[in-house]
Amino acid sequence: xxxxxxLEIPIRTYEEINEKIRKGDAIxxxxxxxxxxxxxxxxxxxxxxxxxxxxxxxxxxxxSGAVINLGHSDPPIKIDKAWIxxxxxxxxxxxxxxxxxxxxxxxxxxxxxxxxxxxxxxxxGEEVELKATAYGTDCYPRMRLETTITKYDLNQFYMLNxxxxxxxxxxxxxxxxxxxxxxMGKLLPQYGNATFSGAGELNPLINDPEYETxxxxxRIFLGGAKGYVIGEGTQHDPRNxxxxxxxKGNCMEMDVRFVRGAAITRYGTSIYVGLGVPIPVLNLKxxxxxxxxxxxxxxVKVLDYGIPKRSRPILREVSYKELKSxxxxxxxxxVKVSPLSSLKVAIEIAETLKKWIEDGEFYLSKPVENLPRDxxxxxxxxxxxxxxxx
Amino acid sequence: MVKMLLKFHGNLMREPVTSTVILEKGIKxxxxxxxxxxxxxxxLIEVSDEHANDIIRAFESKGVDVILKRTISVDSDKCxxxxxxxxxCPADAIHISQDYTVTFDESKCVACGICVxxxxxxxxxxxxx
Numbered sequence: 001x002x003x004x005x006x007l008e009i010p011i012r013t014y015e016e017i018n019e020k021i022r023k024g025d026a027i028x029x030x031x032x033x034x035x036x037x038x039x040x041x042x043x044x045x046x047x048x049x050x051x052x053x054x055x056x057x058x059x060x061x062x063x064s065g066a067v068i069n070l071g072h073s074d075p076p077i078k079i080d081k082a083w084i085x086x087x088x089x090x091x092x093x094x095x096x097x098x099x100x101x102x103x104x105x106x107x108x109x110x111x112x113x114x115x116x117x118x119x120x121x122x123x124x125g126e127e128v129e130l131k132a133t134a135y136g137t138d139c140y141p142r143m144r145l146e147t148t149i150t151k152y153d154l155n156q157f158y159m160l161n162x163x164x165x166x167x168x169x170x171x172x173x174x175x176x177x178x179x180x181x182x183x184m185g186k187l188l189p190q191y192g193n194a195t196f197s198g199a200g201e202l203n204p205l206i207n208d209p210e211y212e213t214x215x216x217x218x219r220i221f222l223g224g225a226k227g228y229v230i231g232e233g234t235q236h237d238p239r240n241x242x243x244x245x246x247x248k249g250n251c252m253e254m255d256v257r258f259v260r261g262a263a264i265t266r267y268g269t270s271i272y273v274g275l276g277v278p279i280p281v282l283n284l285k286x287x288x289x290x291x292x293x294x295x296x297x298x299x300v301k302v303l304d305y306g307i308p309k310r311s312r313p314i315l316r317e318v319s320y321k322e323l324k325s326x327x328x329x330x331x332x333x334x335v336k337v338s339p340l341s342s343l344k345v346a347i348e349i350a351e352t353l354k355k356w357i358e359d360g361e362f363y364l365s366k367p368v369e370n371l372p373r374d375x376x377x378x379x380x381x382x383x384x385x386x387x388x389x390x
Numbered sequence: 391m392v393k394m395l396l397k398f399h400g401n402l403m404r405e406p407v408t409s410t411v412i413l414e415k416g417i418k419x420x421x422x423x424x425x426x427x428x429x430x431x432x433x434l435i436e437v438s439d440e441h442a443n444d445i446i447r448a449f450e451s452k453g454v455d456v457i458l459k460r461t462i463s464v465d466s467d468k469c470x471x472x473x474x475x476x477x478x479c480p481a482d483a484i485h486i487s488q489d490y491t492v493t494f495d496e497s498k499c500v501a502c503g504i505c506v507x508x509x510x511x512x513x514x515x516x517x518x519x
């Protein structure tokens with residue numbers, strides 16, 4: 001047994017890793033490759049050889065969006081309400097700053113086209129229609145605006161996601177006698193299928209369960225470009241291994257292979273975001289955590305989404321290994337199970353990040369603050385009367 | 391398996407054409423969809439490869455139009471291989487390979503359309519009749 005003290009003895013520093021990247025000598029493995037190597041030769045020996053481990057995930061991440069700055073019109077306008085391709089966008093700040101929320105739906109094509117699609121179309125370089133209204137002020141007299149824009153007309157076009165990359169997520173199934181359409185996908189009657197989200201052993205936070213290397217300021221892969229972790233995401237729930245990330249990146253440099261608008265039937269629109277985090281193998285503790293967190297060892301709850309309550313019945317615990325096999329047991333019956341996030345693209349993201357580091361195009365950054373390890377995710381405070389009305 | 395769309399004109403409506411073909415030929419066929427409307431009836435059937443030609447000739451001799459159909463079309467530019475469709479398919483026509491690529495086996499597809507509205511990328515379309 002390696003003692004806690006020995007586990008934390010530094011093997012290498014961020015500076016040493018970046019120096020190796022500069023020289024083109026850094027040894028980088030994807031998280032899944034690291035685990036397989038650690039299984040055959042032990043995590044201690046693997047830690048000595050490998051400098052950086054890359055992770056990746058590509059799933060629907062509703063709490064995402066983009067900030068854009070339009071520049072000023074003449075005469076100037078202080079936008080009150082605005083729409084891009086008929087999708088309402090909000091104006092949380094000054095005159096011409098807008099936030100395109102991924103789940104905002106088109107007023108002419110609801111459920112099929114939304115903010116996520118607007119962001120995708122802008123990244124593609126396509127022209128979008130902007131309409132805005134205002135109440136008019138002495139300094140901003142204009143009250144109506146109609147124009148077309150592409151990303152090249154914007155001053156800023158940043159992705160700013162307040163909750164991404166859940167450490168792990170639940171598995172959903174449905175006890176009802178009818179099909180239900182949920183944010184966990186289409187669920188067949190009488191436990192006819194199941195769905196799960198998350199990349200399991202390839203997920204960023206799963207591989208750093210104590211948030212020792214991932215924190216504020218960590219440089220990451222976001223949507224095919226470089227981005228940054230800017231804090232813990234909303235609903236960050238470290239005590240239940242359901243940590244989340246708040247991230248930022250430059251949409252101008254992103255690639256639609258890793259950012260896609262999504263239409264989830266009868267739920268609404270969303271966006272698929274590709275996110276990958278490099279984990280520096282600083283000591284044996286970091287290496288051990290990566291080695292231990294395999295698809296076999298990470299389990300999630302199977303919940304009955306047929307029960308529309310905050311606390312849904314838990315049917316069992318299931319490992320990502322079983323989930324990724326495509327078949328699982330639910331109440332004694334074998335059913336097919338769908339991943340909702342793309343495991344194929346998750347691997348591609350980890351592989352792309354690995355290549356960037358090997359080619360000296362991506363350097364690791366040391367977080368300036370760690371993510372909270374002990375915060376609590378509280379339920380909503382409601383009035384007693386509201387409950388009676390339900 | 392070969393899928394074909396049979397178009398029955400109005401004058402055939404009261405004839406038991408399909409069962410006559412099955413009994414005469416002794417060939418099993420799988421009826422995937424059937425409907426009757428103002429201009430006649432339509433039926434999507436599935437037959438094994440070796441019997442396909444026999445069945446086509448048998449139906450045509452009875453005045454039925456036979457059209458060979460594709461059942462489903464997947465836009466590979468849109469598909470992100472999320473696998474949402476996989477667990478919904480009752481015919482096991484959708485597979486997820488070792489490297490998590492999602493593939494469709496059109497010969498197994500029964501054109502039920504259950505996967506179509508589940509695709510978040512709207513990459514799947516059913517070729518309707």
